Amino acid sequence: MAALFRDALHEAFGSWPLGYVPYGGADVGEVRAVAEAIGDGGDDRYHAAWTAAAARLQAEADAALANGHAGSARELYLRASAFHAASYHPLYGAPADPRLLDAFRRQVAAFDRGLALGPHPVRPQRIPFGDLALPAYLIPAAGHEAEVRPLVILTNGYDGTVTDMYFASAVAASRRGYHALLFDGPGQGAMLYEQGVPLRPDWETVVAAVVDFALAQPLVDLRRIALSGWSLGGHLAPRAASGEHRIAALIADPGTWSIADGFRAAFRRMFGLPPEAVRDLGALDQAIIDRADAAIRGDRELNWKVVQRGFWVHGVDTLRDYLASAERFTMQGRAALIRCPTLITQAEDDALAAGAGAFLEALRCPKTLLRFTAAEGAGGHCEMQNRSLLNRRVLDWLDEQFAAAG
Structure with missing residues (x-):
């Protein structure tokens, strides 16, 4: 499919809602109209165009509700939430841009209002987590809202939100007869944007609190709780399952062994370093760090991934500290601890899925590798151009x- 957005970074973010089309998060013409409104504009116009489209949907939702069309209003509020969620990713970085915070709050408000409508309203939940509380939503199985059913816990990655997980995974799970539990963990969504809580590697601690919450829900089949992670969640979910053994099945989309390994390979290529020199990226020579930092900041995509997103999510200010933090996110010594049946996905054009085969080999549990191809329209990261096939x-x-x- 030809790119809709003229800027490569805008295309990466703006094409996300195309994956939500089968689940009511957008339609192709709407996304194309936003892309045309942006044209050759920069990040400010990108944000403004998505925000204007979200406002139009919100106004339509308000009118539909006022005229007694609660079903249409529900769909429109949820779609407005998805458009607000698409608007602010180029604005990432600390301190948080006020426009990002405003868009996120509008996103959550529209999401909450949409889910509250209909015969089976869903209310926002709070999962106790030490002195904090994780925002969460329990989406019931369609047609089985009052029945005890299996549960899928969905965990995000670096920069997705509960709205993204809802359209990418929860709607499909609900239609299949699963209850779905969405939450923001440390470094994600409201936990990062509103409270400044950074990402942490011991995701088993996070998921233990989520499972405790799930077990207290009367409609959850306690023997059938699955954990599914997408994007960086394809690392966080396996890490969680390595220590939280109440999980009965695990899905990693894609299976990601570590954060640091991709940087390790890049540093070797860029600087001709031997393997032993990049064993601990946080201990690299300062001259190498400085050259890498300049190269990253000089590349629009890398600057967004590392400086804008990575520094903020990890709660650091320098490349050295970011690399040292990334070293802590690894399945080394953890993979063999996973006991439950595990599914790892691998899309052929997704660089983050390159190590999925080796990840599979390290597992000692019942395991399956599921490959996706460009010929199926599912070769990209998290199979976003054919998310229905993945689901x-x-x-x-x-x-x-x-x-x-x-």
């Missing part, structure tokens, strides 16, 4: 695991 195959696998469990 269908993953949920088929999960159906089989839980059926076998009795």
